[in-house]
Amino acid sequence: DIQMTQSPSSLSASVGDRVTITCRASQGISNSLAWYQQKPGKAPKLLLYAASRLESGVPSRFSGSGSGTDYTLTISSLQPEDFATYYCQQYYSTLLTFGGGTKVEIK
Amino acid sequence: EVQLVESGGGVVRPGGSLRLSCAASGFTFDDYGMSWVRQAPGKGLEWVSGINWNGGSTGYADSVKGRFTISRDNAKNSLYLQMNSLRAEDTALYHCASHSGSYYGYGMDVWGQGTTVTVSS
Numbered sequence: 001d002i003q004m005t006q007s008p009s010s011l012s013a014s015v016g017d018r019v020t021i022t023c024r025a026s027q028g029i030s031n032s033l034a035w036y037q038q039k040p041g042k043a044p045k046l047l048l049y050a051a052s053r054l055e056s057g058v059p060s061r062f063s064g065s066g067s068g069t070d071y072t073l074t075i076s077s078l079q080p081e082d083f084a085t086y087y088c089q090q091y092y093s094t095l096l097t098f099g100g101g102t103k104v105e106i107k
Numbered sequence: 108e109v110q111l112v113e114s115g116g117g118v119v120r121p122g123g124s125l126r127l128s129c130a131a132s133g134f135t136f137d138d139y140g141m142s143w144v145r146q147a148p149g150k151g152l153e154w155v156s157g158i159n160w161n162g163g164s165t166g167y168a169d170s171v172k173g174r175f176t177i178s179r180d181n182a183k184n185s186l187y188l189q190m191n192s193l194r195a196e197d198t199a200l201y202h203c204a205s206h207s208g209s210y211y212g213y214g215m216d217v218w219g220q221g222t223t224v225t226v227s228s
Contacts, residue, residue, distance in 0.1 A: 001169065034213075034214035034215070036215075044215075048214075050214075055214070055216065087152050089154070089215075091212045091213060091214065094157075094212065095167075096154040096166070098153065099151075101151040
C-alpha cells in the first residue's frame with residue numbers, strides 16, 4: 001500500500017495568515033492526489049484534484065503543488081470558514097489511501 | 108440536486124453482518140465510480156472499498172478484504188456494502204462517495220452524510 005504522511009498534524013493560525021500543509025507519499029504518485037476539507041459533523045469536501053486543479057466553486061485562495069512523492073496545499077489568506085481538518089488522498093494505486101489529516105485551528 | 112443518502116447502519120455483535128445501501132439522485136449514476144469511506148469516532152478518513160461504473164472492477168482496503176463486498180445496481184441508482192464477520196474496529200461512520208470519473212481512481216466529488224455502524228457485544 002502507498003502510505004500518505006501529512007504534516008503538521010495540527011496548526012494554529014490567524015485570519016489572513018498563509019498556511020501550508022504537506023503530504024508525502026511512500027512512493028511516487030504522478031500527481032494522482034486530491035485534497036479535502038472536513039468540518040465537524042460534516043462530510044468531506046473535495047478542494048483540489050490532480051494535485052493542483054481546483055474543484056469548481058472552491059475559492060482561489062486554495063492552491064496545490066508538488067510532484068513525485070511530495071505535495072503541498074496552500075491557503076494564501078486564511079478565512080474564518082477555513083478552520084477545519086484537511087486530508088490528502090492518493091489515487092495512483094487501486095488501493096486508495098488518505099493522509100492522517102491536518103487540523104487548522106484558530107490562534 | 109445531486110445527492111447520496113446512506114442507510115442500513117446499526118448496532119451489531121462481533122461476528123455479525125450488515126448491509127449498507129447508498130441511494131444516488133440528481134446525476135447519471137452509472138457514469139461514475141463509487142467508493143465507501145469510513146471514519147471511526149475521533150479518527151481520520153479510511154477508504155474501505157471502490158467499484159467502477161459497471162461493477163467490473165472492485166478494490167478493497169486490506170483491513171476489510173475477504174469480509175466486505177461492494178456492489179452496485181445501476182438500474183436502481185444504488186450502491187451497496189455487504190459487511191460480514193464484523194469486528195469492534197469496524198465501528199465507524201460510513202460514507203458513500205462518487206468519483207469524478209468512471210473508475211474509482213479519481214477524487215471523490217460528491218459525498219453522503221453517512222450511516223453509523225457500531226460493533227459491540
